[in-house]
Amino acid sequence: MISSTMWTLTIVWISSLLMSTQAQATASLLRGNDRSGRCQYSFTVASPTEASCPSVGSGPEMESLKSRLGVLEVLVARLAGGEAQRTVAGTGLQEAYNQAMGEKAQLQQDKDRLSQQVADLQKRVAELQKEAERLRSRPCQQPPPPTIPQHDTGLRPAAGPAPSHMVSRPSRTQGDTSSLRDPSWQYGGPGYQELKAEVAEVPALTPGLTEVTTGCGELLYVGEPVTHRKADSIAGKYGVWMQDSEPVAPYGPGMVWRIDSVGSEVRQLFGYEDMEQLSRGFPTKVLLLPEAVESTGATMYRGSLYYQRRRSRTLIRYDLASESVAARRDLPHAGFHGQFPYSWGGYTDIDFAVDEEGLWVIYSTNKAKGAIVVSQLDPHSLEVKRSWETNIRKTTVANAFLICGRLYTVASYTSPNTTVNYSFDTATSQSKAISVPFKNRHRYNSMIDYNPTQRKLFAWDNFHMVSYDIRLGKKQ
Ligand SMILES: *[C@@H]1O[C@H](CO)[C@@H](O)[C@H](O)[C@H]1NC(C)=O
Numbered sequence: 001m002i003s004s005t006m007w008t009l010t011i012v013w014i015s016s017l018l019m020s021t022q023a024q025a026t027a028s029l030l031r032g033n034d035r036s037g038r039c040q041y042s043f044t045v046a047s048p049t050e051a052s053c054p055s056v057g058s059g060p061e062m063e064s065l066k067s068r069l070g071v072l073e074v075l076v077a078r079l080a081g082g083e084a085q086r087t088v089a090g091t092g093l094q095e096a097y098n099q100a101m102g103e104k105a106q107l108q109q110d111k112d113r114l115s116q117q118v119a120d121l122q123k124r125v126a127e128l129q130k131e132a133e134r135l136r137s138r139p140c141q142q143p144p145p146p147t148i149p150q151h152d153t154g155l156r157p158a159a160g161p162a163p164s165h166m167v168s169r170p171s172r173t174q175g176d177t178s179s180l181r182d183p184s185w186q187y188g189g190p191g192y193q194e195l196k197a198e199v200a201e202v203p204a205l206t207p208g209l210t211e212v213t214t215g216c217g218e219l220l221y222v223g224e225p226v227t228h229r230k231a232d233s234i235a236g237k238y239g240v241w242m243q244d245s246e247p248v249a250p251y252g253p254g255m256v257w258r259i260d261s262v263g264s265e266v267r268q269l270f271g272y273e274d275m276e277q278l279s280r281g282f283p284t285k286v287l288l289l290p291e292a293v294e295s296t297g298a299t300m301y302r303g304s305l306y307y308q309r310r311r312s313r314t315l316i317r318y319d320l321a322s323e324s325v326a327a328r329r330d331l332p333h334a335g336f337h338g339q340f341p342y343s344w345g346g347y348t349d350i351d352f353a354v355d356e357e358g359l360w361v362i363y364s365t366n367k368a369k370g371a372i373v374v375s376q377l378d379p380h381s382l383e384v385k386r387s388w389e390t391n392i393r394k395t396t397v398a399n400a401f402l403i404c405g406r407l408y409t410v411a412s413y414t415s416p417n418t419t420v421n422y423s424f425d426t427a428t429s430q431s432k433a434i435s436v437p438f439k440n441r442h443r444y445n446s447m448i449d450y451n452p453t454q455r456k457l458f459a460w461d462n463f464h465m466v467s468y469d470i471r472l473g474k475k476q
């Protein structure tokens with residue numbers, strides 16, 4: 001037991017301590033009983049150097065933390081969604097967990113790959129320095145052509161000098177590897193492109209079908225993915241990017257649009273004058289959408305962005321010229337927010353598509369028991385013109401798109417070597433199993449859309465905005 005005299009001494013000592021600091025104005029002494037009935041004294045003193053405390057504000061760390069929080073929110077929302085559907089609560093939880101672990105493994109892989117690339121580049125720089133030394137010592141000789149670094153970057157090398165944005169890009173996060181990859185562009189003269197063209201695979205065409213270079217046909221072949229841009233931050237792990245196949249003034253046919261979809265309030269639409277500006281990461285237009293976007297199902301068609309409003313079955317047509325909502329309509333009976341997503345999850349319940357025959361939406365309903373329903377929409381009013389029910393479960397496929405009125409589904413979003421393995425023809429309501437090889441080079445493909453003017457597929461594969469050439473064929 002401590003005597004009262006001792007306490008008095010202690011208090012006097014504490015008081016003198018307080019008096020001697022600069023902060024007595026904000027110091028306070030508290031007294032109270034603890035659980036065992038003893039007196040407890042505590043005092044608080046403001047830090048004399050406030051600047052040493054971490055300040056709450058912006059800055060790159062905060063931004064990165066916010067992005068990470070966004071990802072966590074998505075996972076938590078998924079967990080909560082899984083809870084609501086009691087029948088699948090266990091699997092929902094397991095899925096979310098698996099996804100989180102998958103992402104962790106993926107980040108580790110990315111890190112390892114980047115370390116490898118750094119090592120390769122350092123080696124390359126050392127080699128080039130040696131080469132330069134050697135050439136300096138024998139100035140009259142013809143310099144040999146530099147060899148091409150063999151990274152599997154998926155980047156199409158551009159002719160000409162390295163892009164100047166390498167030094168002027170304002171903010172770069174750890175996830176951005178373009179600065180590591182860009183040096184390889186220097187060696188990408190026209191010769192390299194020719195080399196690539198020569199080694200491109202020639203696919204065996206389906207017997208009975210002859211390739212058509214214009215007009216409609218069945219999907220015969222999907223080419224190698226070509227990367228146009230890698231997203232800088234975690235917000236761009238998945239998203240949607242597109243070009244309008246029938247653009248309307250003030251935007252031209254080269255305009256590229258992009259939405260980074262990680263986060264709970266996705267409302268930013270970035271516009272780039274052309275593919276090159278996208279590759280450089282310089283948007284010329286940033287639009288703030290009046291309603292948040294759900295997932296990666298949006299598309300661009302005839303001067304409007306079509307998208308699903310967050311946590312609803314409401315379809316929105318956002319007119320780019322007037323920068324306002326031009327039409328909104330509920331998609332009758334459509335499942336949303338995790339009811340019938342693609343196998344990837346991510347609330348990919350409602351997916352817009354454009355092809356030679358117009359605007360479509362791919363989804364499912366309770367009545368269809370989770371089978372893919374495809375509806376053709378009136379692009380002006382968003383009214384359903386006609387619907388088809390297929391016999392393939394939406395949650396078992398990685399993604400879907402339409403070409404010439406035919407629906408195609410991709411088997412896996414993670415396998416680097418998967419197939420387009422099913423097609424459904426709206427003209428005949430017939431479905432069939434097919435097997436067209438398809439590559440998810442970065443193993444996390446969150447969006448696949450067809451562009452009928454480009455005759456290409458656009459996809460978003462683990463931070464990478466990629467495109468694929470396709471070939472169509474016809475019975476002759
Ligand atoms: C396509 O692949 C998916 C995923 O592997 C599988 O569930 C489905 O049965 C396949 N469909 C056909 C028609 O082969």
Ligand SMILES: *[C@@H]1O[C@H](CO)[C@@H](O)[C@H](O)[C@H]1NC(C)=O
Pocket residue numbers: 417437
């Ligand atoms: C991918 O599939 C093709 C044909 O389906 C096959 O020839 C090739 O070996 C596969 N590659 C890998 C890495 O599995």
